[in-house]
Amino acid sequence: MDATLSPLLKRQHLIDPDVCIRCNTCEEVCKPKAISHDARQYAIAFDACNGCNDCIPPCPTGAIDSYRRVETPYTIAEQLGWESLPDDTAPPDAPSVRDTSLPEDVARIVAEATRTSGPVPPPWSAAHPYVGLYSAEKPAIATVVGNHRLTDEDAESDIRHIVLDFKSTAFPVLEGQSIGVLPPGTDASGRPHHVRLYSVASPRDGERPRHNNLSITVKRVTTDRDGKPVRGVASNWLCDLERGAEVRVTGPYGTSFLMPNHPGAKLLMVCTGTGAAPMRAMTERRRRRLPLREGGEILLFFGARRPGELPYFGPLQKLPRELVDVELAFSRVPGKPKEYVQDRIRARKDDVARLLSDPDAFVYVCGLRKMEEGVLEAFAEVAEGAGLVWPERLERLRREGRFHLESY
Amino acid sequence: MSIDYTSKIPNNVDLASNKTLQRALEQWQPRYLDWWSEMGPVESKPWDIYLRTAISVDPQGWAHFDYVKMPDYRWGIFLTPPEEGRKIAFGHHKGQPVWNEVPGEYRSTLRRIIVTQGDTEPASVEQQRHLGMTAPSLYDLRNLYQVNVEEGRHLWAMVYLLHAYFGRDGREEGEELLARRSGDEDKPRILGAFNEKTPDWLSFFMFTFLTDRDGKYQLAALAESGFDPLARSCRFMLTEEAHHLFVGESGIGRILQRTAEIMSKNNIEDPKAVRAHGVIDLPTIQRYLNFHFSVTLDLYGSEVSSNASTFYTSGLKGRFEEEKIDDDHDLSKLAYPVLRAEGDKLVSGEENALMTLNERLRDDYIKDCQAGVDRWNKILQRGGVSFRLTLPHKAFNRKIGLFSKTHVDPQGRVVTEAEWLSKKDTWLPTDDDHAFIQSLMGRVVEPGKYASYIAPPARGINNQPADFAYVRFN
Ligand SMILES: Cc1cc2nc3c(=O)[nH]c(=O)nc-3n(C[C@H](O)[C@H](O)[C@H](O)COP(=O)(O)OP(=O)(O)OC[C@H]3O[C@@H](n4cnc5c(N)ncnc54)[C@H](O)[C@@H]3O)c2cc1C
Numbered sequence: 036m037d038a039t040l041s042p043l044l045k046r047q048h049l050i051d052p053d054v055c056i057r058c059n060t061c062e063e064v065c066k067p068k069a070i071s072h073d074a075r076q077y078a079i080a081f082d083a084c085n086g087c088n089d090c091i092p093p094c095p096t097g098a099i100d101s102y103r104r105v106e107t108p109y110t111i112a113e114q115l116g117w118e119s120l121p122d123d124t125a126p127p128d129a130p131s132v133r134d135t136s137l138p139e140d141v142a143r144i145v146a147e148a149t150r151t152s153g154p155v156p157p158p159w160s161a162a163h164p165y166v167g168l169y170s171a172e173k174p175a176i177a178t179v180v181g182n183h184r185l186t187d188e189d190a191e192s193d194i195r196h197i198v199l200d201f202k203s204t205a206f207p208v209l210e211g212q213s214i215g216v217l218p219p220g221t222d223a224s225g226r227p228h229h230v231r232l233y234s235v236a237s238p239r240d241g242e243r244p245r246h247n248n249l250s251i252t253v254k255r256v257t258t259d260r261d262g263k264p265v266r267g268v269a270s271n272w273l274c275d276l277e278r279g280a281e282v283r284v285t286g287p288y289g290t291s292f293l294m295p296n297h298p299g300a301k302l303l304m305v306c307t308g309t310g311a312a313p314m315r316a317m318t319e320r321r322r323r324r325l326p327l328r329e330g331g332e333i334l335l336f337f338g339a340r341r342p343g344e345l346p347y348f349g350p351l352q353k354l355p356r357e358l359v360d361v362e363l364a365f366s367r368v369p370g371k372p373k374e375y376v377q378d379r380i381r382a383r384k385d386d387v388a389r390l391l392s393d394p395d396a397f398v399y400v401c402g403l404r405k406m407e408e409g410v411l412e413a414f415a416e417v418a419e420g421a422g423l424v425w426p427e428r429l430e431r432l433r434r435e436g437r438f439h440l441e442s443y
Numbered sequence: 444m445s446i447d448y449t450s451k452i453p454n455n456v457d458l459a460s461n462k463t464l465q466r467a468l469e470q471w472q473p474r475y476l477d478w479w480s481e482m483g484p485v486e487s488k489p490w491d492i493y494l495r496t497a498i499s500v501d502p503q504g505w506a507h508f509d510y511v512k513m514p515d516y517r518w519g520i521f522l523t524p525p526e527e528g529r530k531i532a533f534g535h536h537k538g539q540p541v542w543n544e545v546p547g548e549y550r551s552t553l554r555r556i557i558v559t560q561g562d563t564e565p566a567s568v569e570q571q572r573h574l575g576m577t578a579p580s581l582y583d584l585r586n587l588y589q590v591n592v593e594e595g596r597h598l599w600a601m602v603y604l605l606h607a608y609f610g611r612d613g614r615e616e617g618e619e620l621l622a623r624r625s626g627d628e629d630k631p632r633i634l635g636a637f638n639e640k641t642p643d644w645l646s647f648f649m650f651t652f653l654t655d656r657d658g659k660y661q662l663a664a665l666a667e668s669g670f671d672p673l674a675r676s677c678r679f680m681l682t683e684e685a686h687h688l689f690v691g692e693s694g695i696g697r698i699l700q701r702t703a704e705i706m707s708k709n710n711i712e713d714p715k716a717v718r719a720h721g722v723i724d725l726p727t728i729q730r731y732l733n734f735h736f737s738v739t740l741d742l743y744g745s746e747v748s749s750n751a752s753t754f755y756t757s758g759l760k761g762r763f764e765e766e767k768i769d770d771d772h773d774l775s776k777l778a779y780p781v782l783r784a785e786g787d788k789l790v791s792g793e794e795n796a797l798m799t800l801n802e803r804l805r806d807d808y809i810k811d812c813q814a815g816v817d818r819w820n821k822i823l824q825r826g827g828v829s830f831r832l833t834l835p836h837k838a839f840n841r842k843i844g845l846f847s848k849t850h851v852d853p854q855g856r857v858v859t860e861a862e863w864l865s866k867k868d869t870w871l872p873t874d875d876d877h878a879f880i881q882s883l884m885g886r887v888v889e890p891g892k893y894a895s896y897i898a899p900p901a902r903g904i905n906n907q908p909a910d911f912a913y914v915r916f917n
Contacts, residue, residue, distance in 0.1 A: 054901055056692045057814060058659075058685035064502045075814055089502035095686035096693070097902040118821065139907075223448040223498040224517055226509040259503075265445060 046153075047108045048084050048101070050077045051120050055098035061090040071111065078114035086151070137167055140229055141215060141288055148232075148441050149291070151407060156436040158295035158397050162239075165207045166290055171230060174217055174283035175204045179276045180248060187343030193255040194309060194346045195274050196236065199282060200248040206284070208235050208249055210316035211292040211399070211439075215285030218269040230285055231269035234312035234401070234441075238320035252312040252346055292399065292439045294320065298329040301396040303387065305376050305410055307338040310402025310442075311346050317399070318359055325358060331395070333359040334386060338376040338406070340367035360386075376406065377413035387414070388421035391428060398432065400440040407442050445499035446521060453519030455500055456603070467606050468520075471617055475599070478621045479514055483568055484575040484591060487513050491915040492588045493904065495686070497521055500679060508905040510915065516592045520603045522675035531669035532765050533772040534758040541671040545608045549757050553670060554609050556759060558616050559633055560661060561601030562623065564594045566637035567650070569625035574647055577884035579894035583644070585904065585913035586690045590651060593683045600676040608672065635842065636738045643880045644897075645698065645723060649735035652691025652815060657742045659684050660763055660808045667761025692815050693900060696822050698723055700898040703826025712828075718879060721895035725823075725830040727879070730872045732832060733853055736812065737840035743805040745844040746781050751800040762800065763807040779803055782838065784849040787857045789838060809837060840871065888916070 050061070050070075055077055062070040062077065069083035070090065090099050103109075103123055137145065149155070157164075169175040181198035208214070215230040222228050233251040236242075242250040255274040256267025276282070294302065294317045302321075304314045318333060339345035342365065351361060362379040365371065380387055390396040391414070400410055418425040432438035446455045451469055458465045480487075491510035498504045500521050529541045545553055568591050578584035598620060605613035623630045626638045636654055641647050662684060666677040702722045711717060714724035744751065754760035755774065762768060770777060777796035782789050796803075813834055820831045836855035838846040850863035853870055887894045891910030903911055 054693075056685075056689050056818075057811075058688055060682050060685045063682070074810075075817070092502055092506035093682050093685070095689040097906060100906065143906075222507070222509070223446065223453070224494075224496040224507065224509050224511050225515055226511070229509075259501075261501075 045081075045105055045108055046151075047081055047103050047105050048079050048086065049103055049109065049114065049120060050079060051098040051101040052076060052117050053098075053119050054096045056096055058095060060093040060095070061099050064089050064093055073115050076115045076117065078111045080111055081108035137288065138170060138230075138285075141167075141232070141285070144230075144232055145288060148443050151442070152433060152438065152440040155291050155433050155439055157291050157293040158300070158436045160295045160297035160300065161293035161436075162209055162296055164209045164212055164287065164290055164293060166288055167286065168206070169215075169285045171215075171217060171227075171285055174285050175201060175206055177201050177204075177206075177282045177284050179278055179280045179282060181242075181250075182274075182276055182278065185252070185346035185348075190344045191340065192308070192344055193257075193274060194344075195253050195255070196250055196346070197253055197273060197276065198237075198242050198248055198250045199284065200246070201284075202247065204247075206247070206249070206287070207239070208287045209239050209289075210235070210294050210320050211313045212287045212289035214249070214251065214287055216269055216273065217283040217285065218272045219283075222268075228268055232286075232288065232443075233273075234309070234316075235287070236312035236315045238316050238323065240323070244323075252309045252315070254309045291436070292401075292441050295395075295397050297395075298331065299395055300331045301390060301393060302331070302333045302335075303390045303396055303398045304333065305336040305380070305398075305400045305402075305406075307376060307402035307406050309346065310400075310406075311337065313399065313401055313441075315347055318354065322354065322358055325355075334362070334383070334390065335359055336362045336364065336376045336379050336383075338364040338366065338374075338379075338402075341365055342368075375409055377409040380410065380413040380417060384417045384420060387417045388423070391418055391423065391432070392421070394435075396437065398438045400442070402442060404442045407440065445504060446497060446519065448498070448517060448519075452599075453517045454521070454603075455524075456520055456522060456607075458520065461607075464607055467614060468603065471602060471606070471614075474618070474621055475518070475595075475602075476514065478565065479568075479595060482565070482572060482624070483514070483595070484588065485572050486575060488916070489513060491917060493585055493907070493911070493913045494589055494592060495905075497679075500524065505679075505682065513588065516595075518592070518596050518599050520599055521596075521679050522600075522672065523678040525671060525675060529671065529674075531758045532667060533761050533774075534669070534756045536669055536758040537772055539669075541669050541674070543671050545670065549670075549759060550609070552753065552757065553673070553759055554605070554612065554616065556665070556754065557601050557604050557609075557673065558620070560665065561598055561605070561616075561620050562633045563637050563658065564598040564601065565620060566623075566625045566632040566634075567641075567654070568594050569632075570637065570639070570641040570650070571647060574641065574644065577644065577886055578888070579644055579897045580887050580892060580899075581890055581913045582893075582900060582903070582911075583694070583897075584888065586686075587647070588914075590655075590687050590690055593687070596683070597680050600680055604672055604676060634742055636742050639738060642877070643884050644694070645728070645731055645880050646735070648691045648694030648698070649731050650691065651687050652695055653732075653735045653739045653812065654742070655684060655687040655691060656808060656811060657739050659688060660743075660804050660811075663763050664760050664765075664804060667765040669758030692818070694897070695728070696819055697898040697900060698728065698896060699725075699819055699822045699832075700826060701896055702728075703823050703828045704898070707827040712830075721883065723880065723883070723896050725828070725832070727872070727876050729832055730870065730876060732816075733835045733839065734871050736834055738842075740805060740809075740837055741841060741843040743808070744801045746783070746802040746805075747794055747798050747845075748801045749798065752797040755797060755800055763804055774800075781845075783845045784838070784851070784857060789851070789855060789857065805837070809834065835870075888914070 067083050067085050069080045177199035180200045183196055185194045185196050213232045213234045218228045235249050236252045237250040241248050253270050253273045256270045259265045306314050342348055364374040364376045364379045366373045415425040418428055446453050489512050491512055494511045495506050495508050498507045531539050574587055602617045605617050623632050625632045631638045641650050662677040662681050666674050668674040705720045705722045714726050717724040774796040778793040779796040779799040780791050781794045781799050781802050782791050816832050816834055835853035838851035839853050850858045852858050883896050890912045893899050
């Protein structure tokens with residue numbers, strides 16, 4: 036499982052025997068075959084569980100939705116002997132930044148997006164965000180004032196830069212926050228669609244300063260996570276919107292994935308695909324303030340299949356090197372070996388190790404869930420190579436609000 | 444694998460490409476809705492109920508939670524996706540590819556199996572139709588609806604098979620499924636237990652723990668079927684069924700917890716004193732358990748059955764977890780122990796394994812029930828009371844099979860007619876028990892509040908908070 040993710044303590048997925056009725060649905064849906072049972076009890080093999088969470092929705096009791104942070108994972112034999120879940124003896128998480136004013140569904144999405152790293156406080160010098168000003172019941176209405184494609188016409192993914200104008204509606208955001216979008220219409224059961232979150236891609240003063248607008252980066256979802264064709268409800272609707280169309284927006288959300296504001300703060304960013312949105316917001320903030328000479332390097336690792344699949348490729352090429360040091364990794368360029376962001380992280384190990392040890396450096400990782408594992412392994416390797424004890428370092432980075440990971 | 448919700452009948456079987464079938468089912472649908480409004484939950488107004496609906500049959504999509512305005516639940520036809528290259532795992536056809544059409548020689552047998560299974564689904568809805576008026580909480584009311592809409596959908600699953608694969612006969616059987624009524628003297632449901640009343644919530648929880656578990660074992664045996672569309676329907680039904688078992692097990696568990704709390708707090712054991720506190724005394728719960736368990740055991744049929752052996756050899760109905768069993772999957776040369784009454788003793792003898800498949804399924808079922816009872820006893824233990832629930836002996840109070848003519852007490856001792864009559868009231872619920880339970884059946888619908896006899900659940904549905912409005916009466 037995510038042995039590298041949780042420092043010192045590992046996050047172990049368990050089944051609460053007090054609640055479980057042994058109906059076997061979890062074992063049936065578990066593809067990695069991590070779940071097994073004896074005559075009286077169910078157990079999850081720590082090493083086999085890949086954290087896919089396929090077992091969560093079919094469980095009628097919620098027993099499967101149980102976790103413990105442990106130093107040594109419980110073995111199958113131990114779990115089979117349980118009458119109840121053992122007490123949680125782990126020290127409390129880093130101060131919780133989970134905002135209680137979030138609606139239940141958004142709180143759940145956010146918790147899910149940050150579940151491997153758990154709640155992390157914001158950087159100490161982050162500006163204070165506004166959260167949850169608009170809800171599904173009372174959304175803000177924004178107007179589309181721009182929608183253009185960021186990837187090549189022949190690229191596999193259609194990723195778009197969409198600019199939303201809030202006119203006279205107050206909608207203050209910070210870099211790294213996200214907004215909720217309510218697609219029109221109803222879902223299968225005839226209920227309004229649930230909210231979808233999109234990271235803000237523009238800095239706090241807007242896509243166009245002093246115009247009360249912001250941008251988002253939306254990828255048209257045409258397959259499910261297994262690669263089977265589906266038409267993502269919100270993303271397809273958004274990608275097809277014309278100028279002048281109205282969008283119901285909730286939020287803003289996010290109290291943790293925020294940028295430091297003190298001079299000299301350094302940013303280490305890793306992203307793939309639409310994970311670029313918050314990175315663009317932060318870089319753009321810094322670019323606009325270049326004349327202030329606040330300093331603080333930015334090292335960006337960015338992965339895509341090919342240059343034509345990489346959102347903001349053109350603009351990125353034009354950024355001054357003094358602002359941002361960009362490492363691109365392409366996995367599908369004909370005639371070239373495959374490269375992933377983790378390979379570039381390893382290639383830049385000295386700089387990465389230096390930043391991981393620098394109290395003024397802040398790490399941001401954002402993108403599809405799939406990239407997490409490789410990235411974290413690379414960090415671990417680079418850190419250990421530089422003589423750092425990675426689990427301890429990671430724990431400390433998190434505690435100090437210096438390690439932020441958001442994936443979906 | 445997603446479900447087409449744009450069609451009148453949501454489905455993942457590409458109904459749109461078979462117009463004749465689609466039309467036939469669309470004609471059946473209004474009658475189904477009539478049946479639901481006549482026999483579904485009493486006093487069902489267009490409330491918003493927080494229900495689980497499948498929007499695709501993969502793990503991410505099949506449990507989608509949201510408010511549904513009854514009766515707009517999207518009843519539909521959902522089969523788990525076919526398993527590539529699946530082979531028949533048992534019987535004469537073992538090793539052959541599964542059938543996607545009904546084999547001619549098994550047509551009537553298969554139809555009977557499907558009709559019998561299908562008949563139990565609407566029956567339980569009919570049996571439970573008054574319970575909404577006495578729900579102990581919003582949470583429980585919501586669970587009742589969830590169970591009911593899914594039983595209703597399971598009827599759809601079977602009717603689809605009848606329509607799609609059995610032509611005119613199938614359509615007629617489909618009509619009959621809506622015409623029979625639980626407990627009706629002229630047109631009763633096919634199986635006895637489904638003609639009993641479910642008059643109160645204790646019975647409901649017993650029913651969902653015990654009788655729905657029979658459903659689980661029957662479905663699991665059919666999920667092994669060589670007739671693939673049946674196997675795939677049952678597989679999907681099984682995932683839904685798990686929640687019904689949960690409702691039963693946790694329902695009784697919460698009742699026990701509440702009773703134990705009151706008993707310990709007031710240091711009382713006498714059932715009368717316990718009842719005086721508005722909670723259900725443990726001997727009464729034991730009598731309900733005895734009754735529901737024994738009635739449900741009859742659903743498995745006779746211990747020695749040539750029908751069951753035919754189902755097996757023809758590849759139509761397997762054993763529980765057939766593919767995990769390590770034997771020849773032919774069974775004609777194997778033996779299985781069966782208990783029978785000889786004079787005033789119960790003795791065990793070996794019978795041909797092929798003839799005793801009902802007994803074997805029943806034994807698997809009993810083991811599963813025992814594990815549930817053990818978990819209940821743990822609640823009592825933790826609650827500080829010494830009383831323990833036990834499953835009655837499998838020969839107790841049976842009306843079908845080898846024990847139907849013998850009186851056996853809950854411990855498994857053969858008793859005379861006279862002794863049976865004199866002790867029956869200590870073993871099975873009495874009129875007084877029923878009257879007492881009825882007296883507790885008020886309706887509690889304030890979010891976060893629960894009737895006196897039941898503890899709140901350990902967790903809400905879909906991780907919702909304790910005082911969540913599971914039903915919105917608008
Ligand atoms: C904190 C956070 C920030 C996000 N930021 C962005 C962003 O900046 N840009 C952006 O485009 N998206 C972002 N997302 C994802 C976004 O919220 C939606 O999940 C995504 O657009 C798909 O929504 P949909 O309605 O089109 O698909 P749905 O109709 O919800 O889903 C259709 C199918 O697609 C699968 N699916 C859902 N999301 C994805 C995905 N991201 N990749 C592949 N398959 C998927 C589902 O499993 C389902 O099978 C973010 C998500 C979170 C939690």
